[in-house]
Amino acid sequence: MSFITSANFLWRPAAILRHAVLIVTGALILAPFVWMVSLSIRPPGEIFRASFTFWPAQFYGVENYTKALTQAPLPRSMGNGLIVCSLILALQILVCAPCAYALAKLRFPGRDLLFGMVLIGLLLPHQVLSLPLFILGYQLGILNTYAALVFPYVVSPFGIFLFRQFFKTIPDDVIHAARLDGLSELTIVWKIMMPMALPAILAFSIFSVVGHWNDLFWPLIAVQDRSLMPPPLGIMAFMNEEAGNDYGPLMAASTLVVLPLLVAFLAAQRWFVEGLTRGGIK
Amino acid sequence: MASVLLDSINKNYGQTSVLRGVSLSIADGEFLTLLGPSGCGKSTLLRILAGLEMQDAGTVSIGERVVDGLRPKRRDVAMVFQSYALYPHLTIASNMALPLRMRQLSALQRLPxxxxxxxxxxxxxxxxxxxxxxxxxxxxxxxxLSRKPGQLSGGQRQRVAVGRAMVRHPAVFLMDEPLSNLDATLRVQMRAEIKELHQRLGVTFVYVTHDQAEAMTLSDRVAVMLDGELLQVAPPQDIYADPDDRRVAEFIGSPKINMLEGVVRERGLIDVAGSTLPIEADALAGAHLTLGIRPEAFHLADHGGQGALTGSVRMIEHMGSDLFVHLDLAGIDHPLIARLLAERTPDIAPGQTLHVGVRPDRVLLFARDGQRLLFARDGQRLRREVESAGASITPIRELAR
Incomplete structure (x- = not known):
């Protein structure tokens, strides 16, 4: 039958519509990003011109990027981002994997109730908890430290949920074999489940790192010291004091902040998709 | 090396009773097969034996030692799974070394x-x-050894799974349908290898399967399970020739045993399918019985009448040395299958009328409730009390004497 050949398949009205919607949505999301990159290589005079071209008449990239890196503590912010994001990710995996294993593979009373609570945790926006967390941080005396940036995120309901879904697809026989081979439950988590769930871990890592690298809200509340500020806060400080209306270096700084994420995502894209879809199928 | 003793094991999943009072004694070095259709509880029983699941009642002993509270690794058993359950991220060498590393190295020594x-x-x-x-x-x-499980064929993975179980020299080998995922040729080959392995190692094997050919060829004894109950435990030849229960007779044997309803006419004669067979029954005249006749208990007869069944040929299956002849008998809705020697059978065609004789000593009699009825052969004593299934059936122990 002709309609199942790929060429015809693509040209069916439904397919055209579907692709049109996807292209429009993609363009809407990409436009500000392209705009940002384009602004970051323009001289100040060209930024507010009425006409739009991607390439500026005069290439001003070197000046803008030099300014972004030297006149504001951007490298320091990015270093902070790296420290905070790696700490959060490491602790999240350390906490989520055993929780997810228990919820996916062990039988104990109250398991479904606990999982229900994880789902509720998934529904709560983090902003709702910021005031209690701030007070808690104050009582513990950890405000304005790295710990304040890390500790509210250590337990991730999303991580528990994602890992649990993935662990459920791993056959029980493998766990039974591991128990017979003499592995303890925790050893099973780290030596058997985690290596088998690598795609899910990569997918979660990207979500976690992107989320916390870009987080502005909580760091704004938790730290005041400039030397502790993560990238978005660093950009903000930079905008207020150094750049003023100088948008070129500001956009250059923003581009630099986004770049590591982009590179990381492109490198892990294949596993990212597998990690998200495999858990969902079963 | 160890014997295994299961005593009145019960297991429920919620309201569903999976195992009901299963008791089984397995001798040291024996090859015992748990045979039954899927869902009969045989795999659950094996997992209880391994310590992967807990029974709700009853005790498990391995080598004179009650192991009920012990974790799987302390029970000195190894298991081969249907799915092989190899660790996909480890090489074959690491897969096989893991049980030894966990036992012989301390937690500190295992650190990278x-x-x-x-x-x-x-x-x-x-x-x-x-x-x-x-x-x-x-x-x-x-x-x-340096490859990953994903790079191996089904048969090779199977060997790795066996190897992983073998390296630690367990007292008992447990195998849960280890051959089910292999193709037919490989299955026959691996079957022989498992038998050889058992003979070489000399340890106790408990083997779970739904395939009667595996059970019959491998085992010292077969335990037939159905609906969470152990129906019969006996050597393969006894399970086949001397089943205790109608369900066992029907489960074992391919093609399936023929089950015909009969009525006792008088002592020594049973009316069945429009014919009369000279069979000594342990019942009074007028009693309803079921006759179980294996396909090979038939032989070609010249004429109908007493001692033979007559029917029209529905279908013929040529199996080389044998013929499976499907016969439609008057008053019976499912065809009777007779296995006849090809060289002694003249050309027959579908639709033709055929007479088949029955060897009376090969007929198995079952009461209405499925219990086997035994009749005295050669004046021997009855081996077992016959439970009467209603007033119409009375034991004839006196007659047997």
């Missing part, structure tokens, strides 16, 4: 990098490597 520096680690690791290589060579997978 640091563990290697501790005293004794190097020697133990070398010993483990030697053992793994020796076992792998024995199983013919020595050249695959």
């Amino acid at each position: 990098l640091l563990g290697g520096l501790l005293p004794g680690t190097e020697r133990i690791v070398a010993e483990i490597e030697t053992e793994v290589t020796r076992t792998a060579t024995l199983l013919g997978i020595g050249h695959l």
